[in-house]
Amino acid sequence: MSKFIRYEIEKTFCLSTLFLFRFEIMTVDVIPVLDFSKYQLDDPDSVSSKEFLDNLYQAMSEVGFFYIKNHGVSIELQQTALDTVKSFFKLPIEEKLKVELKNSPHFRGYSRLNAETTDYKQDNREQLDLGREYPALPIEGYKVYAHLRGPNQWPHQIPDFQKNVMELMEAMTKVGLTIIKAMAQVLQFDQDEFMSLFGEDYGVRCKLLRYPALNNPVDKPLAHGLGVGPHKDTGFLALLLQDDVGGLQVQMQDGRWVDADPIPNTFIVNIGEIFERLTKQTFVATTHRVINRPSANFIDRYSIPLFLAPALETTIPQVDVPTASRRNIISDVKQDQLLQDEIYGVNELLGYLRSHKTTADKWYYFDEQEKQWHRRPIV
Numbered sequence: 607m608s609k610f611i612r613y614e615i616e617k618t619f620c621l622s623t624l625f626l627f628r629f630e631i632m633t634v635d636v637i638p639v640l641d642f643s644k645y646q647l648d649d650p651d652s653v654s655s656k657e658f659l660d661n662l663y664q665a666m667s668e669v670g671f672f673y674i675k676n677h678g679v680s681i682e683l684q685q686t687a688l689d690t691v692k693s694f695f696k697l698p699i700e701e702k703l704k705v706e707l708k709n710s711p712h713f714r715g716y717s718r719l720n721a722e723t724t725d726y727k728q729d730n731r732e733q734l735d736l737g738r739e740y741p742a743l744p745i746e747g748y749k750v751y752a753h754l755r756g757p758n759q760w761p762h763q764i765p766d767f768q769k770n771v772m773e774l775m776e777a778m779t780k781v782g783l784t785i786i787k788a789m790a791q792v793l794q795f796d797q798d799e800f801m802s803l804f805g806e807d808y809g810v811r812c813k814l815l816r817y818p819a820l821n822n823p824v825d826k827p828l829a830h831g832l833g834v835g836p837h838k839d840t841g842f843l844a845l846l847l848q849d850d851v852g853g854l855q856v857q858m859q860d861g862r863w864v865d866a867d868p869i870p871n872t873f874i875v876n877i878g879e880i881f882e883r884l885t886k887q888t889f890v891a892t893t894h895r896v897i898n899r900p901s902a903n904f905i906d907r908y909s910i911p912l913f914l915a916p917a918l919e920t921t922i923p924q925v926d927v928p929t930a931s932r933r934n935i936i937s938d939v940k941q942d943q944l945l946q947d948e949i950y951g952v953n954e955l956l957g958y959l960r961s962h963k964t965t966a967d968k969w970y971y972f973d974e975q976e977k978q979w980h981r982r983p984i985v
């Protein structure tokens with residue numbers, strides 16, 4: 607399906623005049639492409655920056671998903687990272703299991719095909735989870751979610767693996783933080799005040815992903831054909847590098863699924879649930895999923911999403927923002943899979959506990975009386 611599928615959407619807000627009125631029903635590109643080079647962080651009030659911000663506002667209020675082009679991260683860096691990721695997944699399973707997620711109470715490491723659960727189904731993908739590097743904390747004396755911080759498990763079999771992946775993560779983080787600053791401006795927040803919400807220890811998580819083709823004869827996907835089931839991202843925003851295979855789908859306001867097909871040298875950005883809570887659901891974290899596509903040549907899909915989030919300890923405020931009329935949202939995500947708590951870390955931990963049951967049971971337990979999760983004292 608074309609990336610420029612067009613359909614009717616009702617627009618009710620015009621940011622540039624800050625005046626509420628109804629437009630006629632009009633047609634827009636479903637997932638817009640924004641030119642990131644137009645936004646000048648050192649001159650956020652320039653004509654060019656304002657143009658970007660108007661487009662950003664529209665994208666945030668209508669779809670919650672958008673592509674950015676001219677983001678400044680070189681094609682070489684993107685390609686090197688994707689090649690490095692492919693080399694890792696080509697390793698024999700026993701090599702990959704040396705850095706298995708199950709070893710890590712911080713949910714960092716390798717999950718084999720179908721090991722992860724989303725929406726009560728096993729996902730048809732394998733992955734390596736990474737994040738900002740921290741030393742492991744002592745078991746006692748910390749909030750349970752603080753244990754999400756910890757060391758990564760880097761595979762050592764692929765030359766320059768850590769270097770290549772880190773370089774991409776750092777470059778994407780820089781782009782993501784600038785987008786967050788632009789979002790703050792759209793919401794008429796003071797940028798520095800807004801960024802202080804995140805704290806020094808703002809979260810950066812990254813997944814290296816492989817989705818086998820639907821007709822892959824060796825790693826045959828389960829019959830439901832979902833690489834990852836319908837979900838919202840927990841954090842503030844996600845930035846995605848995908849190869850040219852496709853399979854990512856976005857759920858529109860009316861419940862229809864549309865393809866977010868690859869566009870070379872772009873990143874896809876989507877809003878996470880923290881943003882939804884922060885804006886009292888004026889801007890909504892858009893539901894998405896990945897399907898395993900069939901391929902004439904059995905070509906698997908590789909992607910690298912990066913997730914930016916507040917520090918785990920952050921209590922997410924709820925603020926009034928210049929409003930669009932509230933979106934009428936149909937979402938396939940079930941209530942118990944959504945944001946549950948005003949403290950960000952609680953949500954991130956619940957997300958990992960849901961997705962990785964074996965690791966969860968190994969390192970954590972639920973106290974029925976306290977109705978709380980804890981780290982197991984001895985493993």
Ligand SMILES: O=C(O)CCC(=O)C(=O)O
Nearest residue numbers: 813815839854896909911
């Ligand atoms: O691989 C993709 O395209 C998206 C992955 C995703 O949505 C996720 O891991 O949260």
Ligand SMILES: [Fe+2]
Nearest residue numbers: 837838839894
């Ligand atoms: Fe996602």
